[in-house]
Amino acid sequence: MDTIKNISIIFTSIFLESFPFLLLGAIISSIIETYVSNETIAKIIPRNKVLGSIVGVFLGFFLPACDCAVIPVSKRLLKKKVPVNVAISFMLASPIINPVVLLSTYNAFYKTNPEIFWYRLLFGIIISLLIGVIMGIIFGKKQVVINNLSEDEKCCCHNHKEKIKVDEDFKDLIDEFEDSDFEKDCHCHNDKHTKHSFKNDFSSICIHTAYDLFEVVKYLMFGALLASLIQVLLPRSVLTVFNNNQVLSIIVMMLFAYLVSLCSTSDSFVGKSLLSIFSEGSIIAYLLLGPMIDIKNTIVLLGNYKKKFVWTLISIIFIVIFLFSLLVVKIL
């Protein structure tokens, strides 16, 4: 009974910790859906993959939330035909470089191990850019988002697939998307043919929020349950078996970050408690990987994105972070 009780407590705590950020992400996603047109996005986002990814990282800085909140937002961006490289750079960078996480990393490490703070910040940005560009090259024109909702559910306002009117300057870019196998989603009030009114917009935002939120929360349940089982049943002592080998300890800490699924706002403090038994390189691997991907988010991603896309993303994240952590070991 103790085990069931502990699993229930850990699950509830992960749920309570994640839910407000998912709600925030869903609200932001719905506001984007309601007020930001594909045309505007085409104007704002640079076509160059590197510049686009830099914009993605820059946007990530302004979303003060953990890794849970970015999934609905990045999904909405992809549905809005934001290039894959931008959405991925945003999704990976935001949980590491947003002000809340930077502050907690600063508090945990800056006084005693400032290099860990700087490596997390700098490598977080560089890795997000790099993986964004790689994913952009691989999946540039492919549809990567799964639409779980039926046609009726997709649109709270009206479901139509009219060709979007765009300025000539941006026609090429839109055509590029139209030619791709992106699904032509319905769109709401952002296409200038429906009058904005507070009542319409508010109810539209609320309905979109509910759909976006629970599409993600459903998968969060499985992820949080799995993470709780691992937290309660996996003895931490197994970690220490490999802590004498630099390379193995990096792999172990990456797996640890992946399995325990801690929030990026709190993982610094757990990382600090492990600093005495693991090298700085492996702690940095843990601090970089956890916010970018964990088992909880893998399940959420698998429920919302195509499998090939998710597994490619996870593999690239693991490989790139492993290589960067080896670099840290060399430097330190």
Next chain:
Amino acid sequence: MKRYLGFICLLYSTIFGYIVVFDKLKLFLAPTMQIYIKLSIVPLLLIGLIMLFNNKVHYKFKISDLILLLPVILLILAGDGRLTASFASNRTINLNKNNSINKVTNKQNEDNSKEKIKEEDTSIKNNDFDAYFDVVDESYELASYLTYSPKADKYEGKTIRVRGFAIKKADFLPDGYFAIGKYAISCCAADAEFNGFISKYDNNKIKVNQWYEVEGVLRKGKDRDKNDTMYIEVINIKEIDSKKEEQYFYPCYSYGDGSCIELLKYNLEY
């Protein structure tokens, strides 16, 4: 069932309201994280009402949507919301050594005069037992200090009072000893780490997971790996009601400026 999501929104906002009003939120989240649940109640309520009464909602219920009821079931199974000792035994106990107490604390300590310490000594005296270290939540990191600091042995012979729950199985615990401690959390119960004081008493009389108030004297000893450490030689021990005790404490580095006010008065050396 097209109103299912509206029902779930209202259910969640009701649950959040319940755990806030009945002060159960602290069992799952650190104080810094509690505000977000409080802030989500009203938006969730509004979304729920619109999902229930707006005609534009065309949601089609699927069997998999029943998973959204899982938090309610697990909240019931969580019982009193207190993690048991078996969770502590499964984790690496805080092996922070000197890092666990921030250097800012150390620096600030240097400014404290000995006269001030003497004043503080008298202020922490108790009628029944003169506890030099009276461990309250904010000074709970003494557990790491006394266990791992090489300079902690200067406190040999000092008296100490601690309240917490007992465990007998931990990485650092020598055979025949128990640890009395609490969970430290910085965000939520998922990142809980046990911090405890090694204590010596008749282990047969100690019940795992039971909350105790322990009074004793600090002695030099060895931990499981034969490293020097301090332990509490128990003089008085009594069972206490866990429901009246705070389950968690919050590490110094989660206070923002890295200092623990309660620790300053002990003028610890590192």
